[in-house]
Amino acid sequence: MKHVLLILCWLGLALIGQAQNDAVITFHKGRTQVGVNEDGRLQINVPPKEMRKFKETGWVQYSDFGAKGDGKTDDIDAIAATHAFANAQKLPVKADDNATYYIGGKPRTAIIKTDTYFGKAAFIIDDTNVERIGAAVFMVSSEKLPFKPEGVSSLRKNQAKLGLTFPSPCLIAVVNANVKQYIRFGPNQNNGSPQTDIFVVDKNGVVDMNAPIIWDFDEVTSITALPIDEAPLKITGGVFTTIANKAESKYTYYSRNIAIRRSNVTVDGLMHYVTGEGDQGAPYSGFIEIKDCSYVTVKNTVLTGRKTYTTIGSAGKPVSMGTYDIAVNRALNVSFINCTQTNDINDTRYWGIMGSNFGKNLLYDGCALSRFDAHQGVANATIRNSTLGHMGINAIGTGIFILENSTIFSRNIINLRPDYGSTWQGELIIRNCVFKPIAGKSFNTSLINGNYSGQHDFGYVCYMPERITIENLKIDDANDSDDYKGPALFADFNPQMKDASYQEKFPYIKTKEVILRNTTTTSGKPLRISDNLFMFKDVRILEH
Known part of the structure; x- marks a missing residue:
């Protein structure tokens, strides 16, 4: 009797059809079927008998909705239908462990709103003939809808309250x-x-x-x-292989990815490989793309750096295009834990694996990745117990940047991005680290790099870190060159600023204090302040 009542309730909800994630779900007798109607929406039918089975089992699988998993048949409609049904019934989704799901170029996105266990299943994402390059393959989404609060006409830095109430955080x-x-x-x-x-x-x-x-x-x-969803959502496992696009090398970003648009999400144990990169290709915006959300953790995950292609930039000159396997945009409290990549983190043929904009509280912990990057600012970042490869740490932003118990293979320990004003308004802390300039290229080695002419308006006042603390740093700068002067704390940020006659239209707020404790060099040469002694003449150096 209980099952009959449940089925009647489900049928009552479904008599007029149920629109869910670009899908219409019905519950008629017969068999489970997935089709596409005239307007391109998925048409899913689940008979009551099958509904009862799914409820009793407690999850659904892609094969339940017709996925072949043979590595040849395009399974994206079946995969999207499985998630649409699972979302409507609040059921987890499990991939079939021995399956290889082929996903072609049609613009279908599978919406994930329940726990998903990709397990040992393989997924082939073929980007050689994509109909809509901006269509994610999977999108992790919330049941809760965004809304527009009223009554906020202005805000102040560090403002503590909005003066409004909300239905939830x-x-x-x-x-x-x-x-x-x-x-x-x-x-x-x-x-x-x-x-x-x-x-x-x-x-x-x-x-x-x-x-x-x-x-x-x-x-x-x-x-x-x-x-913000209070209940956590988990995505586990899965071996994904992208067959790379062969499009013209220009800034037409592909987003054939897992797009996370929900807060309180954990991705655990995923693997992503890339094959088929040729002489040309368009860039990628990130296989794991985290945007407009908070409290997201990616752990025990293996990713792949993308091949670097060149194009003509907006200034009419050749540029290398940024192309990413990790992207974080307008997101808070995002952590990458025990993440690695398939290719050599020091192989310069591949672009740095991560890029971000408008982030806050970003973390690498136990990672071995080719790059950490904050383009349009990060507020507070921590890298610990990690190894950073040839593109190192590139950042601008505010707050506290902590680097500890890590090894850096790069030209510098940190590059304050010159294209955005080499600005960090806050503090830099480096503890218990090893700095190994790329392949022993120690000539003109500097710990902190940047460039600032003072002639360009970036839209904000530009700062160097107000205080820099460096403790227990080993600089592996073995160099037999007679010209090597030893490592510098700061690069020459402005070679034209040789004396007080140089005038900055937009003054640079320079570091006030550097605290040094137990900094050693393999070369035996002492740490210098900079090749530009005039620019950094007022920096107070405290050695302990």
């Missing part, structure tokens, strides 16, 4: 379209991005000060609240 994204920041300089120059910030509030509108508001907003032209 929310991620808040604010924009002032009338102010431009991150006005990029160099070969990829642009006119900047609208002033943007993201932060978390509780039900009472109290801002989480672990990731505070970092800008003054004299005007708020757009504000969006994205409710």
